[in-house]
Amino acid sequence: MLSPLREHLRDTFWFAPIASMAAVFVLWLVSSELDEAIIRFLQEEQDYDAVTELIGIVEDAKTIVTTISSAMMTFIGVVFSISLVAVQMASGQFSPRVVRIFIRSRITKATFSVFLATFLLSLLVLTSYDSETDPRYVSTVPLVQSVLTVLMVGLSLLLFVAYVNSTLRLMRVGHVVDRITWEAFGVLAKQPQYAGELGDLGEATEHVLHRGRAGVLRDVNVALLVRLARRHGVVLRLLPRIGDFVVPGTPILAVYGGRVPRRIGAAVSVGVERTFHQDLGFGLRQLADIGLRALSPAVNDPTTAVQALDRITQFLAAVANRPLGAVHHRDGKDTVRLVQDVPGWTDLVDLGFTEIRGCAPGNPQVSRRMLAGFDDLLSLVPADRRAPLLRHRTLLTQLVERTTPEAADRAFALEGDRQGIG
Template sequence: MLSPLREHLRDTFWFAPVAAMVVVFGVWWACAGLDQEIVESLQEDGEYEAVADLVAIARDAQTVVTTVSSAMMTFIGVVFSISLVAVQMASGQFSPRVVRIFVRSRITKATLAVFLSTFLLSLLVLTSYESDTDPRLVTSVPLLQSILTLLMVGLSLLLFVAYVNAMLRLMRVSHVVDRITQESFRVLMKTPWYEGEGGDLGPATGHVVHRGRAGVLRDVNVARLVRAARRHGLVLRLLPRIGDFVVPGTPILAVHGGEAPRGLASSVSVGIERTFHQDLGFGLRQLADIGLRALSPAVNDPTTAVQCLDRITQFLAALARRPLGAVAYRDGRGGAGAVRLVQDVPGWTDLVDLGFAELRACATASPQVSRRMLAGFDDLLSLVPEERRAPLLRHRALLVELVERAVPSAADRDFALEADRQGIG
């Protein structure tokens, strides 16, 4: 969590295939050297019949390697076609913000990386075959290289089956909602709540201004900022929250206790979209988006909205008694040391509003959704301390008011306002 480089690489689609091809090139180079040493050793010992047998085996394998090199591009085309269809369906059916799930999918990257590596390896192996078959004149027989190619083909087939299975799962809304929830809990578990709030830092003695492009504040390099603050005896406060849109000239860091050192602005990452890395509310934003699209007249799928409400309630229940509002990072391990960086995070009211406000406005058209939302309010009210009940009670009262105004029949109103964890059990 402290360094965002790993998360940024996970949001790219080029790193894994390029790294895999570099590794495969190195392995091929090593195998080519071993093949050459084996042939030279047999020739020095006068084992020309063994060399001839190796040449015959390699010739038989050459047909397979040639077929693999031509067929692998077709496999790669199939993978891309399935990926594009899955992304298009997810964007239209769920939300454009869930596309990043497919971009970050490990199985997708692994499949593409292995397929491209197998194609590259087959081309490299074909360059190692010699036209001369005389065992006395042959300098290298690509035996190990051919075996490696066959192993890569087998791995490609296994990954292709796993890839298709993973894509079919990600096309189902329940698995998408579950993946978003898992990512949200991962952010929650990595946030050092035990650090508490930074307290009163006093007046700011300087500011760091954003000079880059306009965009969404994705994350900050916490480790680098803490080291810089400790080195200069400062306390830094991140002014915008993660997920806020910032424009050039916006103050992004307040400095307390001295002048702002150079280079701090490079520790703040601004991009075109939000990420899960340090954004506590991004999961709720996606769940609310999926639920809203499901309740739109064009889709009219209240069951999907109920599934989103299930996860929203689950996530808020995990936050019921956690300290919110700000996180303070210290310069020691285990929460020890002086506070060096204070980062604002959404408060309890902010998260409740994010999870329920928009869905509540659309819940009157479906008793299934209103019943599930009331059950969620009741569950959360039984978990939160007294000081956190107000936003839940406010949303519950507003939902009851909306249903009473929108549903003319008293019997239908009573039915829609009956709490039910399954919506309509």
């Protein structure tokens, strides 16, 4: 139940700052009680000299806290504005889908959360200062609160350095494609190993229709669907694939062997864009987008396309011998309860190479890297998976031969090279 919710919250930018401000409010309440307890203890011991000394220390700290509260919000605004410019540049250079890397970045969320929490804490601490200066009657001296504020400022500065480094890395194509590939491998690692043909399930006894808004199928609550299927003694099949666009009235689940309640459709999540949570092909989609944009006349950056092809080849090599085409989710008794279609080997190869291959003519660096990738993959895959690779290799060769008039240029463009032009 918590896994889809956690992933959806990671795709938002509001949850972490709000949670941090709620946490710092609780921290302020605790520290305020501690300050009052310290003063009560000293007054009960009649150690008024110590109370007077604390009042002096806190009065000096009040100047620092006041400065923090006035400067922190301005600092947040400037940093956030610079960040939006950096993200806009990265999305324009690589792909609009890289914005989600910024949104999901833990260091980005942690930085803004701590900044806002520090600002809120400084305001709360200022309300705790007592106008009474007589050590016999003062009710609180916010010593602990002031120390916490200074510590939060120190943490903010450290996070700011890490945040600037993270934002600058977002503008480097090597980091972007590496991050996308890392997330794609994370999806692959979560995929169950039960794949292949299940056998004849017979005719579907019921179809569950999508009743929500139109949008992209982001993910499904697998645990809930398996539990409901086991309870009703049925097998469910997810009809659209993760990443498909669905509209109201679209059949989303086929039921075999019985009936299920209508509320089962709530286990399917639809949103405005694809996510990495369960979408096996989304990583290749982003890498292909980066490579395709790099080869557009407006950008004309074949080296970036080669870097994208490096990662496409890496991902396809990782799934070269992995069962694909369907995922079987089983219950505690090892009975298949949910069948979920995933992209097959041909689908992944086409997704990774088709669009970039169409832009390869005139870019020998790209055609040479793609041919080297085909050679590497052909040496890894079993015989029954060689056909789509050979098809793309043949189409690429024919395309280069048609568009390159000089024989020497054709020979050069059709020679495999892992660096493109090494």
